Amino acid sequence: MAAPGISPSGSAPSRRVVYLGPAGTFTETAVGRAPGTAGAERVPVASVDAALAAVRDGEADLAVVPIENSVEGGVTSTLDALGAGRPLSIRAEVLVPVAFVLAVRPGTTMRDILRVGSHPHALAQCRGWVAQNLPQAVTVPALSTAAAAQVLAGEGEAPYDAALCAEPAAVAAGLDVLARDVADNAGAVTRFVVVSRPAAPPAPTGSDKTTVVAALAEDRSGALLELLEQFATRGINLTRIESRPVGTALGRYTFSIDCEGHVADPRVGEALMGLHRVCPQVRYLGSYPRADGLAPVPPPGTSDDDFTAARSWLSQLLECGEVSS
Numbered sequence: 123m124a125a126p127g128i129s130p131s132g133s134a135p136s137r138r139v140v141y142l143g144p145a146g147t148f149t150e151t152a153v154g155r156a157p158g159t160a161g162a163e164r165v166p167v168a169s170v171d172a173a174l175a176a177v178r179d180g181e182a183d184l185a186v187v188p189i190e191n192s193v194e195g196g197v198t199s200t201l202d203a204l205g206a207g208r209p210l211s212i213r214a215e216v217l218v219p220v221a222f223v224l225a226v227r228p229g230t231t232m233r234d235i236l237r238v239g240s241h242p243h244a245l246a247q248c249r250g251w252v253a254q255n256l257p258q259a260v261t262v263p264a265l266s267t268a269a270a271a272q273v274l275a276g277e278g279e280a281p282y283d284a285a286l287c288a289e290p291a292a293v294a295a296g297l298d299v300l301a302r303d304v305a306d307n308a309g310a311v312t313r314f315v316v317v318s319r320p321a322a323p324p325a326p327t328g329s330d331k332t333t334v335v336a337a338l339a340e341d342r343s344g345a346l347l348e349l350l351e352q353f354a355t356r357g358i359n360l361t362r363i364e365s366r367p368v369g370t371a372l373g374r375y376t377f378s379i380d381c382e383g384h385v386a387d388p389r390v391g392e393a394l395m396g397l398h399r400v401c402p403q404v405r406y407l408g409s410y411p412r413a414d415g416l417a418p419v420p421p422p423g424t425s426d427d428d429f430t431a432a433r434s435w436l437s438q439l440l441e442c443g444e445v446s447s
């Protein structure tokens with residue numbers, strides 16, 4: 123692979139974005155909608171780990187990876203890969219509605235299906251549907267939804283009789299669609315993030331999110347409460363919080379957190395400083411515009427203006443010993 127920023131001809135610089143492939147995954151749809159990827163060379167890879175490794179190693183400029191689903195919650199492989207290893211920055215988020223079809227080789231009927239293959243997150247979102255409509259079938263994990271379609275369509279014996287994937291992936295693989303709108307919860311949405319090597323965050327927009335991973339002080343009662351208080355006392359709403367095992371021993375966890383606001387917002391900056399004081403480790407993963415455009419509504423006394431006014435009140439106290447009001 124050529125170095126990032128250099129085209130194979132060595133002439134015009136080009137950006138390279140890697141994503142969980144092959145063509146036809148929901149991640150590919152996210153790449154098409156992600157800010158900063160227009161005109162970039164798109165390179166599909168086999169896993170989230172491979173995508174993030176390509177960015178860490180300088181083989182790609184950006185990776186687009188799934189991080190959260192409205193039905194299944196956090197994508198643990200992404201949370202773990204972002205939370206450890208060489209640091210990375212989240213630059214943007216993208217929301218993609220997720221709708222699955224049941225794809226089969228031509229001639230297969232519902233009764234023939236004993237094994238259903240797909241990405242584990244897709245299988246989890248369709249668990250109830252499969253149990254109800256294909257009670258005889260077991261599920262088989264695949265690298266992605268589109269990979270499941272391609273494997274099923276390939277030559278010879280396939281490891282499953284049906285694949286759950288996006289309809290364009292089924293059509294591209296030459297499969298038949300036996301059922302549409304396969305889901306336990308209609309209207310499911312997956313959230314993807316655009317990731318780069320560490321860089322200063324984009325400027326605040328007034329509708330931003332910040333992502334951090336924080337470790338708790340070991341074996342201390344109230345440590346989690348202390349972490350949460352850093353956000354609560356500053357009126358900052360959390361949009362996601364998940365515990366992930368550190369992996370070294372039972373009972374050791376880090377917390378992956380998304381909160382409303384930007385690190386440059388005084389109240390968010392102060393909350394992160396609070397985390398730095400009370401947590402043994404804090405990994406800042408980035409501040410970036412919200413895909414839904416919603417702006418936070420801070421409770422009374424916790425707006426950025428309130429924090430700025432309080433800071434200048436303290437400065438005056440330090441300077442003059444009193445504040446004329």
Ligand SMILES: O=C(O)C(=O)C[C@]1(C(=O)O)C=C[C@@H](O)C=C1
Pocket residue numbers: 142146147148149150188191197220241243244265266267268312
């Ligand atoms: O397999 C795909 O098509 C993917 O893009 C991965 C993925 C995921 O990791 O959650 C993305 C969206 C769907 O929720 C199911 C699978």
